[in-house]
Amino acid sequence: MTARQLVSPERIVVAIVVVVVVIVCATTPQFLTLNNTKAILASTSVVGMAALGLTFITIVGSVVSLATAQSMAVVAMVFLAAQSWGLVPAMLISLVVGVVIGGIQGLAVGYWSINPVVLTIVTAFALTGLATLVSGGTTVNASGDGFKGLNATPGGIPLSVFVFAALALASQIVLQFSIKGRQIYLVGENRLAATSAGLPVARVVVFAWAAFGLLSSVGAMFLAAFNTSATINVGGSLTFDAIAAVLTGGTSIAGGRGSAIRTVIGVLAISIISDVLLLRGFSTGAQIAVKGVLILVFVVVVQVRAGRVAR
Amino acid sequence: MNSEAQGQPVVLIDGLTRSFGTSTAVDGVSFSVNAGEIRGLCGHNGAGKSTVIKMLTGQLQPDSGTITVDGEIVRLRNPHAAQRAGIAVVDQELSVIPALNVAENLRLGDVSAGFFPGRGARGIQRQLLDDLGLADVRLDERVTDLNLGQRQLVEIARALSRNARLLILDEPTATLSDSEAQLVFRAIRRVAARGCAIIFVSHRLREVLELCDSVTVLRDARLVGTASSAELTVSQLIVQMLGEAPHRPARTAGAALDERSPLSVTDLRVPGSVSGFTLEAVPGVVYGIAGQVGSGASDVLRAIAGLHPGSRGAIGLAGSSLTRNDPTSRLGSGIMYVSNDRKGEGLFLEKTVGENLTSTRLPHLSRAGFVGLNRERQQRRLLAGLTGIPDARIGEAVSGFSGGNQQKVFIARTLDRPDARVLLIDEPTRGVDIGGRAAIHELLRSAAASGMIVIFASTELEELIELGDVILTMKDGHVVRRHDGDIRGDELMRDMTHDEDARR
DSSP states (O other), rough: OHHHHHHHHHHHHHHHHHHHHHHHHHSSSSTTTTHHHHHHHHHHHHHHHHHHHHHHHTTTTTTOOOOOOHHHHHHHHHHHHHHGHHHHHHHHHHHHHHHHHHHHHHHHHHOOOOOHOOOOOOOOHHHHHHHHHHTSSOOOEESSGGGGGGOGGGGSSSSSHHHHHHHHHHHHHHHHHHHHHHHHHHHHHHHHHHHHHOOOOOHHHHHHHHHHHHHHHHHHHHHHHSSSEOOOOTTTTHHHHHHHHHHHOOOOOTTOOOOHHHHHHHHHHHHHHHHHHHTOOOHHHHHHHHHHHHHHHHHOOOHHHHHHHOO | OOOOOSSSSSEEEEEEEEEEEEEEEEEEEEEEEEETTEEEEEOTTTSHHHHHHHHHSSSSSSSSEEEETTEEEEEEEHHHHHHHHTTEEEESSSOOOTTSSSHHHTTTTTTTOOOSHHHHHHHHHHHHHTTTOOOOSSSSSSGGSSSSHHHHHHHHHHHHHHHHOOOESSSSSTTOOHHHHHHHHHHHHHHHHHHEEEEESSSSSHHHHHOSEEEEEEEEEEEEEEEEEGGOHHHHHHHHHHHOOEEEOOOOSOOOOOOOEEEEEEEEETTTEEEEEEEEEEOOOEEHHHETTTSSSSHHHHHHOOOOTTTTEEEEEETEEEEOOOOHHHHHHTTTESSOHHHHHHHEEEEEEEHHHHTTTTTGGTTEEEEEEEHHHHHHHHHHHHHHGGGGGGSSSSSSHHHHHHHHHHHTTSSOTTTEEEEESSSSTTTHHHHHHHHHHHHHHHHHTTTOOEEEEEEEEHHHHHHEEEEEEETTTTHHHHHHHEHHHHHHHHHOOOSOOOOO
């Protein structure tokens, strides 16, 4: 690495932001306590799992899903409704539903080259309609209480944090070392080149979307367990939280570069910022506004650099 | 525009010279074009045509020599300066914007135009279109609604609207049908009749002799001479362009290794570009397909590689018929394809050399779906060794390498793999320097010698003659002739550029 790269403007901006955040964190009362650390981790895991899934489709070149919240809400509703069959069958059914929802979108993007942004907007509408139709528009309550196992806190740390860590590690291994993972990067970098090289482009795209379905449905189960009931709106702002986390981590919106580790960093960064604002007593509106501006700065800096490299 | 009498030199080029590094692209070229004259500019690839044109249009600066327009020496530091000096250019890449209307397109990039068009502007534009034979095209008509010939004329009108004294047409008909080309020719004659000097560049030699008053020929960066079209035939023109035409006596190298496992292509058709291509190719022989851009040569390779879903015709390999027409199953049958568009659909530019080298053979290096890192590293070293790239640079992004090294990496993806049986390569040495070129030819020849069926397409005579054991010439989607044994450059050239059959 040359000296010029070391002191590039992007790095200076990132360094300044990191230093400021560290100083602010260190001088914020209660920030460096064990309880606060646990709180940060707990708030990270559900959006983190969604963001890990999104990382796959962003790297493969499918930009983002705008139906993340709705997909997860549907899985959450299925999970709670299936509790009467026991925890494990409910989990399996939920995972299958998640993979199918993701996989079908992957087929559309992979085989028919449908624009993923348009596709996922349509998917969000379709899932909302379907869920409302099936549930009759009412809240879905748990049909058993096996789900409570997911709310366990071994060692005082929520189970979801451990699961998130394990999924992050597994995602990183798949992306970095598996054939499909490697091909995800190649397809995302240049789909035409991948096609003319004879790579199974469509299958790789379907794989990435199915991985998104799988990872986000794990998140959806924890979301359901935490809320104990679900409507189609249970996902809240997850769609954009996940996108923000992926982009803040530095995964390229154009595809071809990024990693699960980067997404973990992105999720943690956003959680820490939110936490500090909360501890410092900012109003909710101010919290969201400041968070938005900081994410914007990060994303612009990171993505501008990625764009320059790509050129 | 002007009422100058014909016969005055509008542009005079004197001793123009330009080098790139150690190679001289244009060496002391002098000629002049008179008002009202249509001048053809001919030369084989690399003769210096495009460098001369880039100097005339301000895209390149000459090392020495002068350009005189209307008796005044001009310094064309950039394209705007050329435009102000009265030099306009139209090239084969249409630069009209389809979403805008005709009038808006005519105003594009005009350095003298104000922000708001004056009232008189529309009248001038109307006049221009009428003069070019576009009387039935409205100024507010969208360019999307025009055919290709009309679009080309709008482009010419735009060039003329800047009071051009010299109009340069660089391959303006390469993508046009015969009738569209005739429309353009009529317009060019009218423009000349009004006193504008014209330089016309085309690979279609018959067209050049038909349209131009005189022809200037360049060869190997130097001027060969200028002669009246009336005194020239296509054959004479080819001799002037090639000089001592490259010629290769029959050679014994490249003998068929295995007659029993051929690639047989029967009546291959691609709608709009290939109208019937048949070839039986055997291992050990290097086949060249010779054809200019648009001849269908590239599309033959693409169709064999499974990249033309709409193609028809039978393709068989070693006796079994390949029914599935997609790139993944063709790769599975052992057909490797190297595109002519290295950057667009070839390499993964931001990935490292190593990642590119093994990108298409990950399953070979893996167990249970995961890549064996040691085997991968060894394979990368081995392939880098074949390309002459040092181990230390395997981890660098391939975008930082020279064209020649990039091309070697691209080709190396297909080498040293037991499943490879056919290598299809389009323009093997585009953008590659002399040294790299020899190395790439050597790679391809040794691939053939090791039992691969090698088929390449090229527009370059030297490359075809150097590399091809058997050469098929193509024009307008069909094979003109098969050459083997004794191969003469001038005959290839004639097949590629001049064909008695009507175009498309």
